[in-house]
Amino acid sequence: MDVIKPFTNNLPIKHNEQNDNFKPYILLNDFFNKDEVNKVRQLWNETNWMAGQIGNNKLNQEIRKSKVTYISDVDHGWIYDKITMACMLTNASVYKFDILGFHGKLQVSKYESGDFYGWHMDSGKEKN
Secondary structure: OOOOOEOOOOOOOOOOOOOOOOOOOOOOOOOOOOOHHHHHHHHHHOOOOOOOOOOOOEEOOOOOOOEEEEEOOOHHHHHHHHHHEEEEEEHHHHHHOOEEEOOOEEEEEEEEOOOOOOOOOOOOOOOO
């Protein structure tokens, strides 16, 4: 899978230094303003939902039961741009990973009563 929205990394990252500032997660309060939140919420009504899959596009409702859709990088590029900037800044100051960009379209998941996604670990692009 190709990088569909590469990050333009102009931030200095020293990949070999010890990372004493690592955090398990980052919370960005008010990342999207009210108008942007409303635009993102509209995606719930405008998109085609499909059954959520697990690795290699497999259906397994013992592990995951939810609906998903994907955000178009063409129609909603502003979302990618905003998340890209947050990723680049956060990565440069906290994680210091060697990241390239989005390896696929952004996924939105919808969980209704009784839906779930069991414990799992997301990872980057698999090597061919």
